[in-house]
Amino acid sequence: MRIAFVGLGNVGFPLAQNLLRAGHEMTVFDLDASRAAPLVGQGAILAPSLPAAAAGAEVAITSLPNPAAVAAVVPGDQGLLSALSAGSLWIEMSTTDAEDMRRYAAEAAKRDIDALEAPVTGGVNRAWTGEISILVGGDEGVFARYRPLLAAMGGEIEHMGPIGAASIVKVITNVLAFAHLWASGEALMLAKRAGVDLAKAYHGIRISSGNSFAHETEGQLVLNGSYNCAFTMALAMKDYNLALTLARDTGTPLPMAELVHEIFTKASDTYGEQAWSTMAVKLLEDQLEEPLRAPGFPAVLPGTGDR
Incomplete structure (x- = not known):
């Protein structure tokens, strides 16, 4: 065509x-x-x-x-x-x-x-x-x-x-992904501070009922330290605002989404709009002065191309 x-x-x-x-x-x-x-x-x-x-x-x-x-x-x-x-x-x-x-x-x-x-x-x-x-x-x-x-x-x-239906479902999926990313960061931090090897904790979560797409993919980028998901804070905030506007228009309370939105807003203010959205987890790392790093994880996800 x-x-x-x-x-x-x-x-x-x-x-x-x-x-x-x-x-x-x-x-x-x-x-x-x-x-x-x-x-x-x-x-x-x-x-x-x-x-x-x-x-x-x-x-x-x-x-x-x-x-x-x-x-x-x-x-x-x-x-x-x-x-x-x-x-x-x-x-x-x-x-x-x-x-x-x-x-x-x-x-x-x-x-x-x-x-x-x-x-x-x-x-x-x-x-x-x-x-x-x-x-x-x-x-x-x-x-x-x-x-x-x-x-x-x-x-x-x-x-x-x-x-209109696909646009709505898309922003809903992104809100879920942001919440899953933050939850994965908290889980990894708890494992580290409790003395568990981070690589082993990552894989244990990956095969468990607590797994998520965000943990399985972006969790690797956090553990590498590159955070390079090729998706910026600006894009994340845009999607979040679309979802929260939809929530207000439909009268739907989203207390968890509102909470994670506050976290991402702080991350965007702290690291800049062009920072990778995965850097939201860095707020927790910086707060506790505990980097979440483990060997063997990629700087970019497998399959990512190069122009």
Whole structure:
């Protein structure tokens, strides 16, 4: 297919690369044109502008850092949707606001453009290996028609319902992941201060009922000391704010999420918005002057690529 891919960040780049390797024609666009160089070397065309990227595309895919970026790129007379042809498809793979997504999809429909939301989850390393999970919202017929295209980028693919449903589930999963990460850090700290070997404690938790995806993956990055999950505090706070706004709008109390949000807010203030979100655990390490380190753990998760 002829694909326009917009946004070549930590997640967008490997997703675009997976599509190239699957044999699709691709035009790419990013405000930082240097990000496109490796893809151009693999056969992609670097567009000089957003309209040029969309010209002639059967499918346009956006992978952008936050709702503000989506709002700047997608809607309106100068946006991506205005540059796409009738009968094409727009796939939004950013984590964005559900109400915004519904509004953009309605605009797309007025232009006779199909829309799917397809936020990804499961760690940046799995985007590189093509195993990342994809949550999809939109018309089931459109989803079925383009599922093979999504399968070229990811592993497990689940249809969540109409437009907006996938965005909601995505931020919910992130809130769970942040809570699991913090709980894993507390557990490891308790093990260390009680005199247990940290590597053995990690593996004991990993095979137990107390295991979580965050412990199994990001726990390794804490124990290494790199914290390099390729996901920043800024992105974590964006997702948290989307979830807490949803909670307020639905009148749903989330006392645990509020507590962990306070922890991540402090971590963001302490280490900066561009620090890795995994560094939330460092608050506990710094407070107790007890680094959580053990030999044999990787600085990045297996499968993470290099541009």
